[in-house]
Amino acid sequence: MDAREIHLKRRPVGMPVADDFAMVVNSLPELAEGEVQVRNLWMAVDPAMRGRMSDAKSYVPPFALDAPMEGPAVGTVVASRDPGFAPGDIVSSRLGWREAFNAPASALRLRPDTGLPPQAYLGFAGVTGLTAYAGLLKIAALRPGDVVFVSGAAGGVGSIVCQIARLKGHKVIAAAGGAQKTAYLRDTLGVDAVIDYKAEPNLTRALAREVKAIGATGIDVYFENVGGEHLQAALALANPFARFAICGMISQYNVTDAPTVPRNLTLVMVKSIRMEGFIALNHMDIEPHFLADVTAWHKAGLLTATETVHEGIDHALDAFFGLFSGADLGRMLVKLG
Amino acid sequence: MDAREIHLKRRPVGMPVADDFAMVVNSLPELAEGEVQVRNLWMAVDPAMRGRMSDAKSYVPPFALDAPMEGPAVGTVVASRDPGFAPGDIVSSRLGWREAFNAPASALRLRPDTGLPPQAYLGFAGVTGLTAYAGLLKIAALRPGDVVFVSGAAGGVGSIVCQIARLKGHKVIAAAGGAQKTAYLRDTLGVDAVIDYKAEPNLTRALAREVKAIGATGIDVYFENVGGEHLQAALALANPFARFAICGMISQYNVTDAPTVPRNLTLVMVKSIRMEGFIALNHMDIEPHFLADVTAWHKAGLLTATETVHEGIDHALDAFFGLFSGADLGRMLVKLG
Numbered sequence: 001m002d003a004r005e006i007h008l009k010r011r012p013v014g015m016p017v018a019d020d021f022a023m024v025v026n027s028l029p030e031l032a033e034g035e036v037q038v039r040n041l042w043m044a045v046d047p048a049m050r051g052r053m054s055d056a057k058s059y060v061p062p063f064a065l066d067a068p069m070e071g072p073a074v075g076t077v078v079a080s081r082d083p084g085f086a087p088g089d090i091v092s093s094r095l096g097w098r099e100a101f102n103a104p105a106s107a108l109r110l111r112p113d114t115g116l117p118p119q120a121y122l123g124f125a126g127v128t129g130l131t132a133y134a135g136l137l138k139i140a141a142l143r144p145g146d147v148v149f150v151s152g153a154a155g156g157v158g159s160i161v162c163q164i165a166r167l168k169g170h171k172v173i174a175a176a177g178g179a180q181k182t183a184y185l186r187d188t189l190g191v192d193a194v195i196d197y198k199a200e201p202n203l204t205r206a207l208a209r210e211v212k213a214i215g216a217t218g219i220d221v222y223f224e225n226v227g228g229e230h231l232q233a234a235l236a237l238a239n240p241f242a243r244f245a246i247c248g249m250i251s252q253y254n255v256t257d258a259p260t261v262p263r264n265l266t267l268v269m270v271k272s273i274r275m276e277g278f279i280a281l282n283h284m285d286i287e288p289h290f291l292a293d294v295t296a297w298h299k300a301g302l303l304t305a306t307e308t309v310h311e312g313i314d315h316a317l318d319a320f321f322g323l324f325s326g327a328d329l330g331r332m333l334v335k336l337g
Numbered sequence: 338m339d340a341r342e343i344h345l346k347r348r349p350v351g352m353p354v355a356d357d358f359a360m361v362v363n364s365l366p367e368l369a370e371g372e373v374q375v376r377n378l379w380m381a382v383d384p385a386m387r388g389r390m391s392d393a394k395s396y397v398p399p400f401a402l403d404a405p406m407e408g409p410a411v412g413t414v415v416a417s418r419d420p421g422f423a424p425g426d427i428v429s430s431r432l433g434w435r436e437a438f439n440a441p442a443s444a445l446r447l448r449p450d451t452g453l454p455p456q457a458y459l460g461f462a463g464v465t466g467l468t469a470y471a472g473l474l475k476i477a478a479l480r481p482g483d484v485v486f487v488s489g490a491a492g493g494v495g496s497i498v499c500q501i502a503r504l505k506g507h508k509v510i511a512a513a514g515g516a517q518k519t520a521y522l523r524d525t526l527g528v529d530a531v532i533d534y535k536a537e538p539n540l541t542r543a544l545a546r547e548v549k550a551i552g553a554t555g556i557d558v559y560f561e562n563v564g565g566e567h568l569q570a571a572l573a574l575a576n577p578f579a580r581f582a583i584c585g586m587i588s589q590y591n592v593t594d595a596p597t598v599p600r601n602l603t604l605v606m607v608k609s610i611r612m613e614g615f616i617a618l619n620h621m622d623i624e625p626h627f628l629a630d631v632t633a634w635h636k637a638g639l640l641t642a643t644e645t646v647h648e649g650i651d652h653a654l655d656a657f658f659g660l661f662s663g664a665d666l667g668r669m670l671v672k673l674g
Contacts, residue, residue, distance in 0.1 A: 224606075227602075248606060249602075249603045258600035258601060259600055259602070260597040262602070263597060265568075265596070265599070266564060266586045266589050266596070268583050268614040269584070269586055269614040272614045272616060272619060274611065274612070274613040275611070275613070276609070277604075277606040277607065277609045279609060
């Protein structure tokens with residue numbers, strides 16, 4: 001079988017461009033013993049991939065040059081030489097950015113049929129959902145009465161954070177860029193207040209206004225996806241003992257100068273704020289609870305999959321670039337099969 | 338009895354100057370029922386007082402103008418109209434910056450005779466010690482094998498942090514300003530590595546060098562007293578899952594422009610760092626354990642009181658100013674009686 005793949009050709013400086021990548025056709029060899037052949041149905045793109053395109057030291061190694069990139073994918077087994085997998089099985093893997101692949105069985109995770117659509121494992125039932133769940137419930141240790149501020153609220157993780165906080169009865173202030181996203185957050189997800197950061201000259205003043213509008217004194221939990229001015233606003237409006245779950249700082253990923261915001265970090269001390277960076281992969285211990293909760297919430301109509309879908313691997317880079325131009329609503333997916 | 342007091346006359350802008358304060362002689366009235374008269378033996382000054390001289394919102398209210406300032410003091414009861422106190426008792430209070438005072442019994446804390454010198458309650462057996470103890474053991478959750486980095490290491494809190502970390506078997510890298518302080522840290526307190534930040538053009542490189550010198554890969558715990566470039570260095574050299582106890586940021590207190598360092602805060606996310614501001618007063622639940630531990634450590638010769646002593650209330654402001662010019666070694670005390 002021939003499979004198209006997206007390779008990293010050179011390491012981007014600043015914002016990635018199409019010439020940093022190449023589309024390569026790979027002819028899959030015969031399966032070896034213990035291997036499984038998978039046709040990807042869906043892949044997802046996320047901002048953290050930008051980090052792996054650089055060769056800076058991080059918690060995951062950088063992408064190799066002239067090889068297919070990696071990323072979350074869900075697919076169907078075509079052929080198997082491993083007793084644990086059979087044709088037709090739905091499997092998730094880190095082998096996105098390619099239409100099909102052969103891989104050792106250990107690289108695959110069998111997804112039992114729970115009635116969820118396969119792409120749910122790239123969204124609310126996958127690492128994206130676990131990121132929202134672990135960040136909000138474990139890292140930020142959400143407590144009754146907490147006012148929750150979410151940046152990047154219309155994104156893959158953010159849209160799930162908003163929904164979990166709402167279904168648990170919290171007041172939620174959601175920041176996103178553009179009228180379409182803020183309308184979605186307010187009208188579809190039902191958050192209490194929205195901030196269109198692109199329309200606000202001063203984010204701190206905007207957050208202060210919305211805090212007041214919902215009758216709060218400040219924010220107790222901040223779910224951070226953006227960094228920079230958003231973090232500065234969250235520090236300024238934090239209540240004492242606020243907890244910040246630091247999931248991402250997308251505003252900083254393509255910055256070539258070292259950032260100079262936030263400029264009010266002393267407030268961490270003044271207000272006894274706890275700020276903690278995390279990645280979902282270090283919180284797999286709570287995955288069984290997470291899967292039970294999100295499956296129940298989804299079936300009860302309390303948790304919606306928010307998705308932006310691009311069709312075909314030839315649009316995978318458009319999907320990725322769209323993350324940085326703000327063209328995504330919810331999880332950014334590419335339908336491959 | 339006449340008692341001299343130091344009043345705040347106007348709110349300092351930037352670095353405080355002598356003209357911001359006034360020495361006032363107060364004639365103490367007759368004791369009312371339920372009141373106690375105390376002659377202060379010792380008072381302490383600390384950098385956090387700078388915050389209360391401003392009227393910015395904080396976890397403690399600002400000092401009132403034209404009234405004696407507040408601060409930790411230990412004294413002896415002269416006369417008492419409360420059954421809980423008798424002449425000769427040693428008491429601690431927040432009523433420093435004055436030679437003597439009348440106060441309701443509720444403002445005083447009786448210190449039983451444990452064989453510790455009275456000024457210990459302003460140092461390792463008081464809030465200073467509890468700050469070191471709670472920050473290191475509870476906020477930073479010190480674990481076996483952790484490499485500990487301490488800034489402001491020769492100060493009141495820092496010198497206790499270094500000693501607790503050492504007596505528990507940890508490798509300690511201590512940063513302070515000047516040859517006298519680094520010699521004290523290395524030779525008297527026995528830390529593993531010292532950094533004289535005043536002699537280093539680049540603190541991040543200096544910390545990297547000392548981390549390497551002690552055979553470590555990075556730091557696991559950072560006890561923050563300084564902020565700015567020190568915090569930037571700690572972020573740069575942090576191991577994954579490092580924990581930062583944010584006790585103070587003295588480098589920032591007199592800054593009138595908003596600070597622009599650290600400029601590498603995204604590392605909180607990249608390395609899953611936890612950063613938490615705290616004050617000892619919110620950790621009084623562990624005070625009994627703390628007092629038992631420090632008393633035993635002191636008697637066993639494992640914990641030394643590091644003190645700089647000024648004599649007389651007319652030198653109290655010199656003591657306070659000395660905190661910011663780096664003229665202190667250990668806890669900055671003023672002997673009043």
